[in-house]
Amino acid sequence: MKFPTFLSLSLILTLASASVFAGATLDRINQKHQLVNVLMESYPPFSFLNDQNQLDGFDVDVANAVASKLGVELKLETPSWEVTAAGHWQGRYDVCICSMTPSAARGQVFNFPAEYYASPAVIVVNAKDSAIKSAADFSGKKIGVGSASTYEAYVNKDLVIEGAENTHIDYPFDQAQAVPYETDDVTFQDLALGSGKRLDAVLTNLVVAKERITHDPRFKITGNVLYAEPNVVATEKGDPEWDAKLAQVLAELKKDGTLTKISEKWIGSDITQ
Known part of the structure; x- marks a missing residue:
């Protein structure tokens, strides 16, 4: 009788712990x-x-x-x-x-x-840049991205969006260098120095890009949206x-x-x- 009793007590404790957790x-x-x-x-x-x-x-x-x-x-x-x-x-x-x-x-x-919202990923370049017109021009370029972001995964060609695993994501470039940053402020400061100096382009959210460009004419969006971001x-x-x-x-x-x-x-x- 002790063995079943011990099992019953263990089960009760396990269920109780699960409930609390x-x-x-x-x-x-x-x-x-x-x-x-x-x-x-x-x-x-x-x-x-x-x-x-x-x-x-x-x-x-x-x-x-x-x-x-x-x-x-x-x-x-x-x-x-x-x-x-x-x-x-x-x-x-x-x-x-x-x-x-x-x-x-x-x-x-x-x-x-x-x-709770959705917005596409876009390419931002220096307003004086004419070399990058789309992601097809990323090969050999330095792309500013948020550290550990989906933008970094995109440049590294290994982006998988949870819940949309079957969505086709186009990578129309050979190899590009993802340059990760902790904050967008520093990312855009480096892009403002001019194309090819520290960065050639930045990947970010469409809304963030529009907000930045509204207050700073040194930047512009180029090309089509890259992928939809829930x-x-x-x-x-x-x-x-x-x-x-x-x-x-x-x-x-x-x-x-x-x-x-x-x-x-x-x-x-x-x-x-």
Whole structure:
């Protein structure tokens, strides 16, 4: 009788532990009355430091809307993108509402409970450049990209978008050099020096590119869009209850028009549908 009893007790403990783990993130958020969102410090108009030296932008507003739905305060953290995208946060952050594009590699570490906007990837060059008209001109060129980004994967010809694995991605160039940067500010500073000096082109989000060009005529978009980028909310694996809650909250924010209002405020159009 002792052996079956031991098995029963082990099963009960296992189920109890699984139950606790499944809701660990939401429990932590409710206990602290705080949602910790991780994002980038310099990725306008999605996240950036405003004139008051406070984080502002599209992603900040979406994170605030999520926190409001949960009835808690929002705390923002801005580690390097490599730290964010590597995962294994160990409870330091609750969620990444940070313009992350899903990929096969990231899918091994993260879950993606909700897509909240989409925007294509584009090529930006120095306004005086005429050598690069499309990705077909990338061969032998130095392309500025965000470190550990999907843009870096594209230049390295190994981009796989999670959930769209069968989507054909065209690589119309032989070999190009991906030059990774921690922030877009430094990337564009190097591109502004002139083509072929430190960079020949930059890959980035269409919305980010338009925002940059609006305020700085030293740059221009060239060629067609390269591929469509879904941008998702990301969480660490292992907490299905938290994923389900986030999916519910984002669906509510879409349905009640909150995401549309945020998009129109920062982008001038609705990229959330």
